[in-house]
Amino acid sequence: MASGSGEARRVLVTGGAVRIGQAIVRAFAAAGYCVVIHYRRSEAAAQALLAELGGVQAGHCAVQADLLDCEQVAGLLPAVVRSGGPVGVLVNSAAVYSRRPLAETDARFLAEAYAINFTAPFLLMRSFEKVCRTGAIVNLLDQRVAQADFRAGAYGLAKKSLRDVTEAAALEWAPRIRVNGVAPGLVMAPPNVAPEKMAALIPNVPTKKAVAPDDVAKACVFLAEMTAITGQTLFLDGGLHLLGPNATGEK
Numbered sequence: 001m002a003s004g005s006g007e008a009r010r011v012l013v014t015g016g017a018v019r020i021g022q023a024i025v026r027a028f029a030a031a032g033y034c035v036v037i038h039y040r041r042s043e044a045a046a047q048a049l050l051a052e053l054g055g056v057q058a059g060h061c062a063v064q065a066d067l068l069d070c071e072q073v074a075g076l077l078p079a080v081v082r083s084g085g086p087v088g089v090l091v092n093s094a095a096v097y098s099r100r101p102l103a104e105t106d107a108r109f110l111a112e113a114y115a116i117n118f119t120a121p122f123l124l125m126r127s128f129e130k131v132c133r134t135g136a137i138v139n140l141l142d143q144r145v146a147q148a149d150f151r152a153g154a155y156g157l158a159k160k161s162l163r164d165v166t167e168a169a170a171l172e173w174a175p176r177i178r179v180n181g182v183a184p185g186l187v188m189a190p191p192n193v194a195p196e197k198m199a200a201l202i203p204n205v206p207t208k209k210a211v212a213p214d215d216v217a218k219a220c221v222f223l224a225e226m227t228a229i230t231g232q233t234l235f236l237d238g239g240l241h242l243l244g245p246n247a248t249g250e251k
């Protein structure tokens with residue numbers, strides 16, 4: 001059951017059409033949830049995933065929204081609830097990874113990194129609190145929240161802020177809503193990074209392997225359902241966060 005008895009087994013996954021978000025969508029569908037697949041540009045992938053899961057006939061749907069547009073963020077959950085009924089779980093997975101030294105991080109770059117990686121998920125959390133009232137939120141963080149990875153400056157800072165608001169909201173909204181974070185390590189090279197670059201970092205991971213998207217997805221379902229846990233960050237990183245600052249040696 002989602003978060004407690006009587007709550008809706010319907011989940012909104014942002015950035016749910018491709019990559020890790022797609023694995024999260026599949027895992028919730030396999031666990032018996034109706035899934036709302038949010039996408040921005042990946043419409044074809046969202047429709048293909050929707051069809052694979054049985055389409056609207058099976059209770060699933062896909063919704064488009066640009067999460068950099070505050071009005072679209074504000075309208076997303078109310079529209080999803082209006083058209084398909086209550087939502088019991090929100091998974092904030094949409095993000096944009098960027099790497100730039102702090103010395104080159106100007107106000108505009110900082111604002112852009114925060115807008116998608118902190119402000120949008122936070123506003124969706126707030127919307128969930130107002131519109132859905134009860135259930136569970138899972139925020140996709142990054143193992144860098146335990147590190148001082150200065151080259152992932154603005155992205156890393158935004159994820160740290162998201163970890164902080166995960167804990168704060170867990171307290172403020174208890175017992176109605178549980179809020180947790182999943183902090184992946186090396187799963188898939190970001191769209192703007194060559195896969196070989198990530199592969200070269202794997203020997204530095206204590207478990208010597210990349211993390212499977214399915215394992216990140218399983219952790220999201222676990223946190224959505226485990227009523228004993230709130231305010232927790234679950235590291236899915238093969239132990240990387242234990243190694244300290246810039247543990248992978250990534251440039």
Ligand SMILES: NC(=O)c1ccc[n+]([C@@H]2O[C@H](COP(=O)([O-])OP(=O)(O)OC[C@H]3O[C@@H](n4cnc5c(N)ncnc54)[C@H](OP(=O)(O)O)[C@@H]3O)[C@@H](O)[C@H]2O)c1
Pocket residue numbers: 014015016017018019020021038039040041042043065066067068092093094095096097116140141142143183184185186187188189190191
């Ligand atoms: N990949 C990893 O190894 C890794 C490691 C640590 C943490 N994480 C975290 O895990 C989560 C998933 O990772 P990922 O690599 O699968 O993410 P990703 O591919 O970088 O991004 C996921 C989705 O975010 C959506 N998105 C980006 N900008 C948007 C906007 N303005 N409005 C709406 N949607 C937007 C995109 O949807 P469309 O394609 O539909 O445009 C994109 O497909 C992220 O939060 C990431 O930070 C990933």
